[in-house]
Amino acid sequence: MPPPVSAPAGDAAAEEAFVEPDPNAVTRDDLQGLVTDLENFKFQWQRERDLHTAISTRSLTIGGVVQTRIGWSEQPVNSATSNDRKVTFDTGAALLSFNGILYKDYEEGRNLTYSLRFGASPQQTSNNSFLNLLDAQLSYSVLPTLAPEDWVLQITLGQQLLPFGLEVPASEELKPVITNAQFTTRLGLNRRELGLIVRGDILPQVDYGYNYRAPVLAYAVGLVNGSGPNTPDDNSEKDIIGRLAFTVPSDYNSILRQITLGGSVYIGWQNTFLKDEKKTLSGKGAKRRYGGDIYYNHYPFGVTYEFIYGQDDVTLGTTLEDPQKTRLSSLSHVATFFYNWGEQFLRGYRNQGRYDDWWPKTYQPFIRVDLFDPSTEVLENRVDVYTLGFNLFFAETTKFQLNFNRRDDRTNAKGAHHELLAQLQGGF
Numbered sequence: 001m002p003p004p005v006s007a008p009a010g011d012a013a014a015e016e017a018f019v020e021p022d023p024n025a026v027t028r029d030d031l032q033g034l035v036t037d038l039e040n041f042k043f044q045w046q047r048e049r050d051l052h053t054a055i056s057t058r059s060l061t062i063g064g065v066v067q068t069r070i071g072w073s074e075q076p077v078n079s080a081t082s083n084d085r086k087v088t089f090d091t092g093a094a095l096l097s098f099n100g101i102l103y104k105d106y107e108e109g110r111n112l113t114y115s116l117r118f119g120a121s122p123q124q125t126s127n128n129s130f131l132n133l134l135d136a137q138l139s140y141s142v143l144p145t146l147a148p149e150d151w152v153l154q155i156t157l158g159q160q161l162l163p164f165g166l167e168v169p170a171s172e173e174l175k176p177v178i179t180n181a182q183f184t185t186r187l188g189l190n191r192r193e194l195g196l197i198v199r200g201d202i203l204p205q206v207d208y209g210y211n212y213r214a215p216v217l218a219y220a221v222g223l224v225n226g227s228g229p230n231t232p233d234d235n236s237e238k239d240i241i242g243r244l245a246f247t248v249p250s251d252y253n254s255i256l257r258q259i260t261l262g263g264s265v266y267i268g269w270q271n272t273f274l275k276d277e278k279k280t281l282s283g284k285g286a287k288r289r290y291g292g293d294i295y296y297n298h299y300p301f302g303v304t305y306e307f308i309y310g311q312d313d314v315t316l317g318t319t320l321e322d323p324q325k326t327r328l329s330s331l332s333h334v335a336t337f338f339y340n341w342g343e344q345f346l347r348g349y350r351n352q353g354r355y356d357d358w359w360p361k362t363y364q365p366f367i368r369v370d371l372f373d374p375s376t377e378v379l380e381n382r383v384d385v386y387t388l389g390f391n392l393f394f395a396e397t398t399k400f401q402l403n404f405n406r407r408d409d410r411t412n413a414k415g416a417h418h419e420l421l422a423q424l425q426g427g428f
Contacts, residue, residue: 056100058100058101058102059100059101059104060098060099060100061098061099061100062096062097062098063096063097063099063427063428064094064095064096064097064427064428065093065094065095065172065173065425065426065427066091066093066094066095066425066426066427067091067092067093067094067172067423067424067425068089068091068092068423068424069089069090069091069092069178069421069422069423069424070087070088070089070090070421070422071087071088071090071419071420071421071422072086072087072419072420072421073085073086073087073417073418073419074086074417074418074419075414075417091120091121092121092178092423092425093119093120093121093172094119094120094121094131095117095118095119095134095172096117096118096119096131097115097116097117097118097135098114098115098116098117099113099114099115099116100113100114101113101114102114102138108144108145108146109141109144109145109146109150110140110141110142110143110144110145111140111141111145112138112139112140112141113138113139113140114137114138114139115135115136115137115139116133116135116136117133117134117135117136118131118132118133118134119131119132119134120132132229132230133159133229133230134159134192134229135158135159135160135161135192136158136159137156137157137158137159137160138156138157138158139154139155139156139157140154140155141153141154142154142155143200148204148206148208148213149204149206150204151200151201151202151203151204151215152199152200152201152204152215153198153199153200154198154199154200155196155197155198156196156197156198156199157195157196158194159192159193159194159229159230160192160193160195160197161190161192162189162191162193162224162241162266163197163199163220163222163241163243163264164189164241164243164264164266164289164291165189165243165262165264165291165293165306165308166262166293166295166304166306167180167181167183167184167306167334168184168189168190172425172427173397173399173427176336176338176364176366176368176389176391177336177366177368177387177389177401177403178389178401178403178421178423179403179421181306181332181334181370182332182334182370182372182383182385183306183308183310183330183332183334183372186330186332186372186374187289187308187310187330187332188228189266189289191228191229192228192229193224193225193226193227193228193229193239193241194224194225194227194229194231194233195222195223195224195225195238195239195241196222196223196224197220197221197222197223197224197241198220198221198222199218199219199220200218200219200220201215201216201217201218201219202215202216202217203215203216203217203249204216205247205249205250205251207251207252209252210252212252214247214257214258215247216246216247216249217244217245217246217247218243218244218245218247219242219243219244219245220241220242220243221240221241221242221243222240222241222242223238223239223240223241224238224239224241224268225238225239226238226239226268226269226270226287234271235269235270235271235284237268237269237284239266239267239268239269239287240265240266240267240268241264241265241266242264242265242266243262243263243264243265244262244263245260245261245262245263246260246261246262247259247260248260255298257298258295258296258297258298259294259295259296260293260294260295260296261292261293261294262292262293262294262295263291263292263293264289264290264291264292264293265289265290265291266287266288266289266290267288268286268287268288268289269284269285269286269287270284270285270286270287270312270313271283271284271285272284272285272313272314272315272323272325273315274315274317274318274319274320274323275315275316275317275318276318276319280320282315282317282320282323282325283315283323283325284313285312285313285314285315285325285327286311286312286313286327287311287312287313288310288311288312289308289309289310290308290309290310291306291307291308291309292306292307293305293306293307299340300339300340300341301338301339301340302336302337302338302339302340303335303336303337303338304334304335304336305333305334305335305336306332306333306334306335307332307333308330308331308332308333308334309329309330309331309332310329310330310331310332311327311328311329311330312327312328312330313325313326313327313328314326314327314328328374328375328377329375329376329377330372330373330374330375330376331372331373331376332370332371332372332373333369333370333371334368334369334370334371335368335369336366336367336368336369337366337367337368338364338365338366338367339364339365339366340362340363340364341362341363342360342361342362342363342393359394359395359396361392361393361394362392362393363390363391363392363393364390364391364392364393365389365390365391366387366389366390366391367386367387367388367389368385368386368387368389369384369385369386369387370384370385370386370387371383371384371385380410380411381410381411382410383407383408383409383410383411384406384407384408385405385406385407385408386405386406386408387403387404387405387406388403388404389401389402389403389404390402395426397426397427397428398424398425398426398427399424399425400422400423400424400425401421401422401423401424401425402421402422402423403419403420403421403422403423404418404419404420405418405419405420405421406418407419
């Protein structure tokens with residue numbers, strides 16, 4: 001039998017050198033393709049950002065509020081530009097805000113923030129519907145703000161609302177009525193002021209389960225020009241503003257939760273003018289505002305009350321030799337009673353995940369009594385406004401308001417009359 005034939009030595013070496021390619025191995029072509037895809041993504045992302053993204057130097061949050069309304073008055077309005085007007089559409093307000101952080105302290109939360117706000121209320125003046133500067137301020141947190149238990153101490157410099165009472169510093173989202181309380185405009189407290197105000201609180205009561213924080217004491221004190229927004233001071237005096245509020249210590253489930261007693265004071269000076277045709281400047285006089293308030297909001301009930309007492313020096317004369325300087329006193333009472341049903345203000349419902357633009361709804365009927373006497377020395381000049389209203393919160397930043405007012409102005413020979421206002425307010 002012939003011997004078996006063996007394979008050549010060269011073929012055996014070739015078989016041993018052959019290795020099956022690893023399908024998971026990265027080749028040079030694969031790596032080059034990945035680099036190309038990353039470059040394309042980088043270019044596309046940069047292009048989209050340049051074309052479709054607003055860019056700011058520091059962090060920025062843009063917000064705003066739009067109020068559209070229709071109003072009916074029982075007594076027709078007659079003026080130089082109106083003839084027996086009873087029904088009108090108007091814009092309650094259009095607001096645009098810019099807020100952000102100029103310096104962020106990651107270790108202790110001592111941040112430096114800014115706020116800019118512009119607004120227009122065309123119904124207030126017939127010839128001005130332009131955006132006006134409302135807020136322009138810088139705020140610095142002196143104390144750490146990383147934990148809810150931390151005390152708050154914040155210094156704000158610039159143009160801002162006054163920390164006086166409940167109605168004056170409240171934002172549009174929190175005001176139950178369409179029109180503000182009478183004293184806010186009649187006593188000039190709703191005007192922005194330029195100055196320095198320190199705000200803070202101590203001994204906060206915290207409940208993490210309900211995301212609840214209520215300081216036992218909250219305070220504010222500051223110096224302002226007292227001449228209104230967007231204007232320098234009109235005299236050498238600086239006005240003093242102060243507020244102190246005490247909240248009854250309690251946990252979230254207590255019936256005493258959010259019972260707050262507050263007091264506010266404004267001590268200022270204003271220029272006085274004669275009653276002549278030229279409105280001649282006659283000097284300076286006192287401008288005093290004293291207020292007390294009670295706030296109780298325990299879902300579903302709520303009650304607020306404010307008492308305001310004002311003093312203003314005026315000159316009733318027509319000559320500088322006999323200015324007849326007089327001090328007038330004003331008095332105001334404002335009480336609001338409201339009831340809520342619905343889930344919008346319950347944190348557990350708001351946090352539910354939904355695929356659509358769902359948001360829990362809340363219904364809020366309320367009654368308000370607003371009494372204002374511009375001069376207690378004069379009889380029969382008080383103005384009483386009684387409001388029966390209803391608010392529907394049907395989206396995260398949108399609500400519908402309906403107010404029926406009975407206005408009794410004792411200086412009006414036609415007597416009391418009624419008003420009906422409907423307003424849709426949306427925020428973004």
